[in-house]
Structures are given as C-alpha cells and as structure tokens.
Amino acid sequence: xxxxxxxxxxxxxxxxxxxxxxxxxxxxxxxxxxxxxxxxxxxxxxxxxxxxxxxxxxxxxxxxxxxxxxxxxxxxxxxxxxxxxxxxxxxxxxxxxxxxxxxxxxxxxxx
Amino acid sequence: xxxxxxxxxxxxxxxxxxxxxxxxxxxxxxxxxxxxxxxxxxxxxxxxxxxxxxxxxxxxxxxxxxxxxxxxxxxxxxxxxxxxxxxxxxxxxxxxxxxxxxxxxxxxxx
Numbered sequence: 001x002x003x004x005x006x007x008x009x010x011x012x013x014x015x016x017x018x019x020x021x022x023x024x025x026x027x028x029x030x031x032x033x034x035x036x037x038x039x040x041x042x043x044x045x046x047x048x049x050x051x052x053x054x055x056x057x058x059x060x061x062x063x064x065x066x067x068x069x070x071x072x073x074x075x076x077x078x079x080x081x082x083x084x085x086x087x088x089x090x091x092x093x094x095x096x097x098x099x100x101x102x103x104x105x106x107x108x109x110x111x
Numbered sequence: 112x113x114x115x116x117x118x119x120x121x122x123x124x125x126x127x128x129x130x131x132x133x134x135x136x137x138x139x140x141x142x143x144x145x146x147x148x149x150x151x152x153x154x155x156x157x158x159x160x161x162x163x164x165x166x167x168x169x170x171x172x173x174x175x176x177x178x179x180x181x182x183x184x185x186x187x188x189x190x191x192x193x194x195x196x197x198x199x200x201x202x203x204x205x206x207x208x209x210x211x212x213x214x215x216x217x218x219x220x221x
Contacts, residue, residue: 033208042213043155043198058208090154098143098202100209102154 003027004103006091012109019078021106023091025071031094032074034058034066035102036087043090049074081110114138117199117212124219128189132215134182134199143202144175146184148195149214155198158184189219 003026013019023032034046035058045058047066055066063085065077078085091103117134124130136144144161159166161173161182172185182199199212 035211040213043211045208048208099145099157099160101157105152105154 004091004093004101006089006103006106008106009104010107012111013081015082015110016080019081019108019110021076021089021091021108023074023076023103025074025093027093027095028071029093029095030071031100032068033092033094033100034064034074034076035090035092036060037090037105038087046076046089078108081108083110086110114210115199115201115212117215119213119215121216121218124189124217126189126191126219126221128219129185129187130189130217131186132184132197132199132217134184134212136180136182136199136201136210138201138203138210139177139180140203141180141201142204144182145200145202145209146171146173146182147198147200147211149198150195155211158197186217189217191219191221193217194219 005024007022031050033048035043037043044060046064047058049055049068067075086109089106092100094100115136146158147155148158149155159168159173161175163175165174170187174183196214196216198214201210
C-alpha cells in the first residue's frame with residue numbers, strides 16, 4: 001500500500017462544468033503524476049509535479065490544470081469538462097527503486 | 112515510431128501453457144524498465160523490474176536487450192489468475208514520468 005487516495009472515485013458531471021480530482025498521499029513523496037487511461041490509447045501523462053508549486057505538462061495537458069500547494073495533495077482540474085474528457089484518471093507517486101505506484105483511479109463521465 | 116510498443120493481443124492460452132510478451136522502446140537512453148499488471152477496472156500494479164542480466168520471480172522471467180531496445184516477459188505454467196493486461200513501462204531518466212505501452216491482454220482458460 002503506497003498510501004495514495006483519490007477522490008472522488010466516481011463522478012458524473014455535465015459538459016461545461018469545472019471538475020476537480022484530488023490525489024492525497026501520506027508518505028511525503030516528492031514526485032506525483034496524473035494519468036488518464038482510455039481504450040486504444042493506454043496510459044497518458046496529463047501533468048506531473050516535482051515538488052510543492054512545481055508542476056509541468058505531460059503529453060495530454062490541454063483542458064487540464066493542476067496545483068500542488070502542499071506535498072501531500074495534487075489536484076487535477078478540468079476547467080470546463082467536455083465529453084472527450086470522459087475517462088479514468090490515475091494518480092501516481094514516484095517511489096524508491098525508480099518505480100511508481102498508482103491510486104485506485106477516478107472514473108469520470110461527462111454528459 | 113511510438114515510444115513503447117507492444118503486441119496488444121489478446122493472447123488466449125490454456126492453463127499450464129508458457130506465454131511470452133515482447134516490447135520495444137525507441138529511446139536508447141532509457142534507464143529503467145518494468146512490467147506492470149493491470150486487472151479489469153483496477154489500477155496498474157508493479158509486477159517486476161527488468162534488468163540487463165535478466166531476472167526471475169517464480170514463474171515470471173523478464174529480459175532486457177539494450178542493443179535491440181527490446182524487453183520480454185515470460186510466464187511459465189500459466190494460471191487462471193494470470194489473466195490480465197500486462198504493461199511494458201520505460202523510464203527515460205530517473206525521476207521523470209514513466210512511459211507506458213498500451214498493454215498486452217492475456218486470457219488463461221481451463
């Protein structure tokens with residue numbers, strides 16, 4: 001157990017509304033990541049963070065923003081949700097041994 | 112060429128079979144290599160790291176060929192519980208985000 005909690009785990013929202021997903025970790029890891037996973041595309045990096053207030057874009061960052069005001073929390077915000085953002089979102093942390101561990105995922109449906 | 116490529120399968124094998132998955136990566140400077148396992152509607156979980164010398168964990172053997180930029184996973188004596196999607200994963204450099212292949216689906220039947 002890598003001490004990663006994602007919330008909400010499931011959400012249905014309407015097109016055009018803002019949505020925030022939260023990733024919380026309890027082990028003081030420096031690096032945190034948000035991925036999305038879709039059929040035919042696999043896991044794709046949205047944004048990542050290498051410390052408090054230090055973030056950078058990943059492969060599919062358009063339409064998403066992130067914030068990390070404290071070590072334990074990494075927030076992913078969809079500014080104005082679209083149907084193409086219907087997906088499962090995984091938070092991950094970078095741990096020793098050059099490996100990463102994932103949270104249980106947040107299933108988002110935009111209708 | 113995609114950064115990490117895998118045969119998507121599905122691989123359908125009977126219990127007890129030996130099955131091998133292959134993966135190629137494009138960045139010759141990649142530093143770390145892994146196989147992850149993902150069950151349906153679950154998060155990916157680390158199965159094993161892959162080293163140049165090869166490594167084994169029970170029925171699972173992983174190999175890395177840096178010259179050919181190729182990674183493999185061998186599963187011997189397949190069990191029903193091995194049914195899952197296997198993800199090949201590469202780290203371009205330490206601390207950076209991992210790059211995932213799209214996964215290979217394995218279905219083991221009795």
